[in-house]
Amino acid sequence: MDGLLLLSLTVLVPVLFGIISYLVPGYNLKKYAVILCALVLSVASLLILYNGPQNLTVESINIGMSLPVSTIIIALDFLLLLVFLYFGYKDREYKVLGLAVLQLALLAYLELFVAGGEEAGITFVIDDLSIVMCLIVSLIGSLILLYSIGYMKGDKNVSSFFLIMMVFLGDMNALIFANDLTWLFFFWEGTTLCSFLLIRHYRDEPSIKASDRALWMNLLGGIALVCGIILIEMMYNTRFLSELFTAQATMPGALSFLPAAAIILPFAFMAVGAFTKSALMPFNSWLTGAMVAPTPVSALLHSSTMVNAGVYMLIRIAPLILIFGGGLLSTVITIVGGFSFMFCALLALSQTDSKRILAYSTISYLGLIAMCTGINTWLAITAAVALLVFHAVSKGLLFLCVGEITHIIGSRDIEQMQGLIAKAPLVTVITVIGLISLMAPPFGIFVGKWLAFQSASTFTQIGWSLVAIFFIIFGSIFSVFYYSRWAGKLLATKPAETAPPAHHDWYMEIPLIILAAGIFVSVALTTIFFTQLIDLPDIYGQEPGGLVVGEVLRSAFGGFSPLMFLILFIVILLIPILIIRVPKTSLTPTYSCGTGKEPDIGGGYFETLIGESKLLKYLNPIGILLLAILFLAVLL
Amino acid sequence: MITLDDPIIWKIAFPAVMLILAPIIGGLLIGIDRKLTARLQNRAGPPIVQPFYDVLKLFGKEDKIVNKTYLVFAVAYLLTVVLSTGLLLFHYDLLVITFMFGLSFIFLVLAGYSVRSQFSYVGSNRELLQMLTYEPILLLVVFLDRLVTGSFQIDAIWSFTEPAKTEPLLYTLPLALLALFLILPIQLRKSPYDIAEAHQEIAQGPVTEYTGKFLGLVTIAHFYEVFFVLWFIGLYFVQNWAVRIGLMALAFLFSIVIDNVTARLRVDQMIRQVYIIGLLLIIVNLAYILITGKWIA
Numbered sequence: 001m002d003g004l005l006l007l008s009l010t011v012l013v014p015v016l017f018g019i020i021s022y023l024v025p026g027y028n029l030k031k032y033a034v035i036l037c038a039l040v041l042s043v044a045s046l047l048i049l050y051n052g053p054q055n056l057t058v059e060s061i062n063i064g065m066s067l068p069v070s071t072i073i074i075a076l077d078f079l080l081l082l083v084f085l086y087f088g089y090k091d092r093e094y095k096v097l098g099l100a101v102l103q104l105a106l107l108a109y110l111e112l113f114v115a116g117g118e119e120a121g122i123t124f125v126i127d128d129l130s131i132v133m134c135l136i137v138s139l140i141g142s143l144i145l146l147y148s149i150g151y152m153k154g155d156k157n158v159s160s161f162f163l164i165m166m167v168f169l170g171d172m173n174a175l176i177f178a179n180d181l182t183w184l185f186f187f188w189e190g191t192t193l194c195s196f197l198l199i200r201h202y203r204d205e206p207s208i209k210a211s212d213r214a215l216w217m218n219l220l221g222g223i224a225l226v227c228g229i230i231l232i233e234m235m236y237n238t239r240f241l242s243e244l245f246t247a248q249a250t251m252p253g254a255l256s257f258l259p260a261a262a263i264i265l266p267f268a269f270m271a272v273g274a275f276t277k278s279a280l281m282p283f284n285s286w287l288t289g290a291m292v293a294p295t296p297v298s299a300l301l302h303s304s305t306m307v308n309a310g311v312y313m314l315i316r317i318a319p320l321i322l323i324f325g326g327g328l329l330s331t332v333i334t335i336v337g338g339f340s341f342m343f344c345a346l347l348a349l350s351q352t353d354s355k356r357i358l359a360y361s362t363i364s365y366l367g368l369i370a371m372c373t374g375i376n377t378w379l380a381i382t383a384a385v386a387l388l389v390f391h392a393v394s395k396g397l398l399f400l401c402v403g404e405i406t407h408i409i410g411s412r413d414i415e416q417m418q419g420l421i422a423k424a425p426l427v428t429v430i431t432v433i434g435l436i437s438l439m440a441p442p443f444g445i446f447v448g449k450w451l452a453f454q455s456a457s458t459f460t461q462i463g464w465s466l467v468a469i470f471f472i473i474f475g476s477i478f479s480v481f482y483y484s485r486w487a488g489k490l491l492a493t494k495p496a497e498t499a500p501p502a503h504h505d506w507y508m509e510i511p512l513i514i515l516a517a518g519i520f521v522s523v524a525l526t527t528i529f530f531t532q533l534i535d536l537p538d539i540y541g542q543e544p545g546g547l548v549v550g551e552v553l554r555s556a557f558g559g560f561s562p563l564m565f566l567i568l569f570i571v572i573l574l575i576p577i578l579i580i581r582v583p584k585t586s587l588t589p590t591y592s593c594g595t596g597k598e599p600d601i602g603g604g605y606f607e608t609l610i611g612e613s614k615l616l617k618y619l620n621p622i623g624i625l626l627l628a629i630l631f632l633a634v635l636l
Numbered sequence: 637m638i639t640l641d642d643p644i645i646w647k648i649a650f651p652a653v654m655l656i657l658a659p660i661i662g663g664l665l666i667g668i669d670r671k672l673t674a675r676l677q678n679r680a681g682p683p684i685v686q687p688f689y690d691v692l693k694l695f696g697k698e699d700k701i702v703n704k705t706y707l708v709f710a711v712a713y714l715l716t717v718v719l720s721t722g723l724l725l726f727h728y729d730l731l732v733i734t735f736m737f738g739l740s741f742i743f744l745v746l747a748g749y750s751v752r753s754q755f756s757y758v759g760s761n762r763e764l765l766q767m768l769t770y771e772p773i774l775l776l777v778v779f780l781d782r783l784v785t786g787s788f789q790i791d792a793i794w795s796f797t798e799p800a801k802t803e804p805l806l807y808t809l810p811l812a813l814l815a816l817f818l819i820l821p822i823q824l825r826k827s828p829y830d831i832a833e834a835h836q837e838i839a840q841g842p843v844t845e846y847t848g849k850f851l852g853l854v855t856i857a858h859f860y861e862v863f864f865v866l867w868f869i870g871l872y873f874v875q876n877w878a879v880r881i882g883l884m885a886l887a888f889l890f891s892i893v894i895d896n897v898t899a900r901l902r903v904d905q906m907i908r909q910v911y912i913i914g915l916l917l918i919i920v921n922l923a924y925i926l927i928t929g930k931w932i933a
Contacts, residue, residue, distance in 0.1 A: 419752065477768055481768055491746065491749060493705065558789055577708050582701050
């Protein structure tokens, strides 16, 4: 099939449907536009998967006359920055104003003075990594769209909500496929705008505050990215990602005062851009603040779009760092990632608000992915891609579950969710599946952690290896703590509680069921996924397919069969579920050692020890220090 | 004709037989423990097979049940412990085994949380804290094993010094073994770290609400756990059966003595002790294998 058609199906069609749903009156018509968009997008992504890798060059669009795409994108880019300026001015947010002006200047510098020859190149690359990303964005994104039909019913700004959601998906797809760095930058800033608008959806004081914070942090990341792009054009004399693999690095005259090792400086800048997008420490506060947005927005930001863009970028530049000899840079990325993994898990442990728990756990898992890109061996990059996929499925599911639970009980506090299984069995069981899938073997996150653990143990410098292992162990164990506590609360029932007649909103529940099934399917298909869909650059010397022996993942250090353990896991739970019968006569109230009272249970969050107010005042400075070390590692 | 040297005996028949014997061995050990403890306290003590009598009796009791969920998790707990014991006996990946053993703890914790009883709730909370305490040490020890043997596969423990096949793990990782001894009371639920099951304060913690045959099943799971933990320690001297069993017996006696001479600690004391001493042991041992160059990248 024509790659160009598929590209427009995944990029332009969502935008188009967004505009249609914006224009048509009435919730019912909008609903159909959204459903149609979800369908087209899912089918398109599957077609892209079916069609396989290819390169595309798009130079101009013909609508009556021929318009060069580059010019359009540059124009839109400046327009975008003007929009940021407008919002900065409107909210009196001077950080936004200043950063937008700075970005404007840098962009103008890039376009006017640096932009190399107008030689044509491959503008869009569909390779295995972007196919995987496109599947995440399109499939999970579509399910979130369907879900928001049920969730947003009765909201007064629903037209613009759907418009931005769909533009977001299209923009994200474009970002994934873009090979031209200046275009990539535009789509990158596009995600910033979309997330900014979605976070301030409710237009009240806290959402405006949170959105402004998200905006200035992401603008900062945008500046890092544009600096990286300027330096790449100066040092490597190309603006295409794919050409960087064969580029000759030369230090331009203007920068000759820098040491020779500074040739990887642009990647350090891009990594910082990625850190902001993925909300790693010290940029974590924008993502936790973004919790004020409607839940489908959180689901979208956390699983299928925004934050994935950051780690996607890290996975893209990891082989380049290896080629151009940035071993030290990689090590610092490992530390930054591992630091976020461990300490955000610890912060999640002290939270009672389910959405905040999920937010911290997202940052923590993104930290783990970043850490894998820092370890930067074939095993680690395989782990990074695998974690990206499995995390997206599980986290998307959990956010949607929390949204539904909030609709049912009117609270996001996990203390209020005690015994929810008696009130809403379906959504509770699915939530518990989601929670278990994020901590326990044999699910995807475990597969990723298992690979990460192995790859960390192969570090050439044993000292760093120990640090990395330390982060992985404590990060994992903290995650187990807060997830199992939450799962336990959901399940705590009194005897003989029966469910009230269920009220079903299928728009919300069907996506939940599909995603829950997706967790099992994705684990069962792990080996196929590894052989078919992860393709590493030659520099790594080995392919993830080398891991797969039959149904077993077998590295030089160990073996594990996801499918076999998935079956065992299901058997272990199904046997008791099917066999155990509870006769009515043996039902009794809890024994509680004869205290006989309805117990008042709860607590155990250790807020005085590890609460946000305690930890963040130390963690933020350390995060900033790590960023400084990142640049020092390149320059010294 | 199958001889004793046939690999099929050691790869399949022996582990399978051991898996069946595991609860019996575990139960007997608990019986010995009770007898010894009683003798130390100048009591006559129950017969050694008392744990089996107890379980049999539990199976004849009437069930008192709060809900189905916690029963499901109890059975899942038992099955996961059996699975991890099986994986250990059949020489699977050590890292996977450690995580599966951790999964059994997760099921136990979920079982405790699934009933609205303050005792099992507090017990589960503490069980999580205990897991938080021992699991990092256990994983670090596994990491050291991997450094020395070059693989997470248990088989590598036999072959890493080929062709000499002489050097047991004990010689390269003595302090890591001590770290395992340190977390032994947690895994065996014994004093001073029997915080989750503290029977005098919270009445057996997560298993408070179980009665009848389900309590019996949880007890059998505990038999398996005892076997698992000791067999794990046996890996430190696989070259000689006498020493290997001696090592397991030593660990077992150590846990009994410690159980009898110490009183239960608070959670924060446990975390501090285990982390500080455990990490110190591991780091010193790591330094040792690094300096002597006895590690494989």
